[in-house]
Amino acid sequence: MPFHFRFGPADLLRCRFSISPRWETQEAIRVLREPRRQSYHLPWLRQIHAAAAGLDLRTLWLLMPLAGGHNPDFLSPPPTGPSVTFEEELARVRAADPEAAREDLRRSLVCTPGALESGAGQRMLADPARAVRELADLYEQAWHALVAPHWPRLRALLEADILFHSRRLAAGGLEALFDGLHPDLRWSGNTLTIDRRNHHDRSLDGQGLLLMPSAFVWPEVVGGYDPPWQPTLVYPARGIGALWTAPAGPAPLALARLLGRARADVLCALTEPASTTTLAHRLSLAPSTVSSHLKTLQGAGLLIPSRHGHQILYERTPLAIALTSPTTA
Known part of the structure; x- marks a missing residue:
């Protein structure tokens, strides 16, 4: 079933780009679990092997359904500006309302067979305030172990992607922009459609669309966030094939x-x-x-x-x- 973002006149003027170090941390964690995502990142996987071995990510993996499904929105709030720090994003995660987090966690756990009934799943639902703290702590550990040492290189890739697509947007509008982001995207009339198994239909209602390039989301394109969150589209950044290659030699x-x-x-x-x-x-x-x-x-x-x-x-x-x-x- 398709996934639809429906644009109104105000939304056409409110599309913006952003970079999220917290999102990159989440997707880096997902790459460790999903071999199909690893082909472009083998040098990175070798570099972080020892650090990754020291992390226990099983609780986070319970909240990352393999066959699609709900990922807790409170764990990955859309960035509020074009360039935010990991610390700023993590502060928003820690400030999540426990009761809202409980329902968000439940919706995610039911998407993975056995997760809702597991000991870890039941502990999260029984004490959501503690779950918020512990999940935020896990993300902080993963950031420092997996992403922070490589963030300058990752950020450079994401910034270059935004510059390229911003120019594409300025030259040809939204149709030209979406045509080059991912093969699963189709723009028709005032609707952006993502080819997906699950059905979702969201009117942007004047909020516009937040566009985020990601080094680790490949080969997927992700559209998400239910109201009241900012509608967001996460797509693979250009140039990830050369992301981990050694720098060029000295100038001629x-x-x-x-x-x-x-x-x-x-x-x-x-x-x-x-x-x-x-x-x-x-x-x-x-x-x-x-x-x-x-x-x-x-x-x-x-x-x-x-x-x-x-x-x-x-x-x-x-x-x-x-x-x-x-x-x-």
Whole structure:
């Protein structure tokens, strides 16, 4: 049965993008359990193997139905802004109303055979306030073990995706945007349809649609949240096939002679739009050093800056792309 988001006139003006470190933590936990999601993330799985072995995620897995179904909304509240921290998101989870959380947990547990009757399931329903605290603690442990060490790389991928699709939206509207997000999406009239086994029909009622790229949700696209939560669509970010590849080697010698080795390395590292902090992490340089090189390269007409939330992303101009091409460098 299809999943429908129905847009009104106000909704067409209220679509926005955001990044959620808490959502990435949730989906990273899901990847550990679902082999079909792991093909793009094998290098990451090797890196976090020891840390993951120290986590007991069985309670969280009870709330992640394998065959589709309800995931507790209070555990993954939609971000309130374009760029939020994990700590800000976790504070909202901890503030969940226990009685509302109990019903949310029950709806999720019945989607997994045996989960509702299990000891863990019964304990959560008997004391939802304690369940909220313990589940939030588990997410915090998973964030630090699985995602936080890799967050600069993940965030750079997600920011680059948002920049790409924001331009697509500006150039062709919602039809062009949804056409390129995922093959299961169809835009017709004022309705976005997701091909799914379960039926859901939601009118956006002026709230608009929150769009979130994710590194770990592949191969799925997820539409969700019941009222009063913000309607949200989570889709696989572009470029995940190269997410865990080693950084490119040093800049070509000819380009290094022209620009200087450090500035040439910065330019070559911008295969996707990135922030000063991301580049500093990628190149193992001080942010102040990278910032100085970026200003010089921008002044020379080799970079274009664009603002995303509180960050500025830099991307190469056509001239810079030509200079960094192996055939011309």
